[in-house]
Amino acid sequence: MLNLQVLIVEDDISFAIELSMLVEEIGYVVQKVLDDSEEVLSLIQEEQPDIILMDIDIKGSLNGLEVITEIQNLKIPVLFITSHARQDYYEKARDMHAVGFLVKPVEKLTLRSSIELALRSLAGQKVPVGDANDEGFLLKDSFFIKKDSHLEKVPVKKILYIESARNYVILHTEGRKFMLRITMTTLSEKLPDSSFVRIHRSYFVNLSKIDALQLSDNNLKVGNEQLPIGRSYRKAFLEQLKLLK
Numbered sequence: 001m002l003n004l005q006v007l008i009v010e011d012d013i014s015f016a017i018e019l020s021m022l023v024e025e026i027g028y029v030v031q032k033v034l035d036d037s038e039e040v041l042s043l044i045q046e047e048q049p050d051i052i053l054m055d056i057d058i059k060g061s062l063n064g065l066e067v068i069t070e071i072q073n074l075k076i077p078v079l080f081i082t083s084h085a086r087q088d089y090y091e092k093a094r095d096m097h098a099v100g101f102l103v104k105p106v107e108k109l110t111l112r113s114s115i116e117l118a119l120r121s122l123a124g125q126k127v128p129v130g131d132a133n134d135e136g137f138l139l140k141d142s143f144f145i146k147k148d149s150h151l152e153k154v155p156v157k158k159i160l161y162i163e164s165a166r167n168y169v170i171l172h173t174e175g176r177k178f179m180l181r182i183t184m185t186t187l188s189e190k191l192p193d194s195s196f197v198r199i200h201r202s203y204f205v206n207l208s209k210i211d212a213l214q215l216s217d218n219n220l221k222v223g224n225e226q227l228p229i230g231r232s233y234r235k236a237f238l239e240q241l242k243l244l245k
Contacts, residue, residue, distance in 0.1 A: 003029040004144075004153050006115075007049035009067070010081070011035035011058050015104060019053060019081075019111075026112045027150035037062035044071050050142075050153065051115060056082045056089055065092050075140070077118040081106060116151060119144055136180040138190045143171065145178050154178055156195060160222045162187065162204040174223065197240045200230040207240065 006023050008030060010016040020030045031049050034040050037060030044052070056064040068078050079100035082089055089101075099118035102110065123139040136145040143154040154171060163170040164184040171178040180187075188198065196204045205222055212221040218229045229237060 003027070004115075004151060005029055005031040005047075005050045007031045007040075007043065007052045008033045009035065009040050009052065009058055009064060010055045012055070012083075019106065022106070022108050022111050023053075025108060026115070027148070028115070036060040037064075037067050040067055041070060044074065044076065048074060049076060051118060052076055052078045054078050054080050056080060056084075065089070075122065077122045079114055079118055112149060119151065136178075136182070141192075143178070143180075145171075145180065152178070156192060157206075157208070159206050160209045161206060161225070161227060162191075162196070164202040172223075172225075197237055199233050199237050200228050201233075203227050 004027075006028050008016060008019055008023070010019060010033065016033045016035075020033060023030050031047065032043060034043065035055075035058055037058055039060075040058070041062075043049075052068075054064040054068060058064050058067075062070070064080065064082075077099045079102060080089070081102045081104060083104045099121045100114045102114060119139055120137060123137040123144075136143055138144075138156075141156050143156065143159075144151040145154060146152075154173065158173045160172045160174065162184075163172060165179070167181060167183055169180050169182055169184055169187055171180065184202075184204070188204070191204065195208070196206055198204050199220065205220065205227060209222050210220055211223070214220065215229075218231070218234065219226050220229060221227075
């Protein structure tokens with residue numbers, strides 16, 4: 001599991017400190033605090049944060065709205081934060097499909113819910129009414145799973161295998177498990193085709209994490225686990241392995 005990486009772009013030092021504290025209290029990581037548009041563009045291109053908290057009036061040749069125009073192709077969720085409740089700022093942000101527009105000062109609960117809404121919106125998922133039925137969601141190359149008051153980021157490449165548990169699935173990583181309220185069938189529609197293959201009605205396996213095959217016994221080894229290869233899935237599984245050669 002990795003912590004959510006938040007880039008803060010803010011030229012007011014005192015508010016930047018306050019915002020950093022709020023982000024860390026929620027349970028996320030402040031990747032960096034910047035106030036210059038050129039530095040912001042460089043960092044975004046090189047490190048691609050999970051979400052950006054963007055002031056509009058910043059230093060440099062571009063304002064916050066213009067910076068985001070430059071990196072829209074990266075599909076990084078952006079929450080605009082400004083001191084000015086200006087209609088023209090709001091309309092420009094809306095036209096850019098920004099996922100949030102907050103006016104200073106910002107409270108922790110508002111920020112927390114706005115970050116979650118921003119990530120879910122980009123993933124094409126509505127915010128659930130209650131945590132108990134939260135199925136988590138997949139955004140780009142990571143799952144985001146609700147944990148207490150924040151979202152935990154689980155990169156797809158870190159998952160060893162996925163196990164079915166009735167109306168839930170269990171994501172197995174090295175040393176940790178994450179349970180999602182989602183069926184195996186629904187999940188199969190969201191997984192990257194090149195990364196995972198179904199080997200059994202109860203298991204998907206990350207092809208890059210397979211340590212050994214015992215085809216005579218119809219099983220394989222992933223980490224410390226032996227997983228069965230179902231007879232009806234064996235042919236498709238072996239064909240997928242050939243494609244990787």
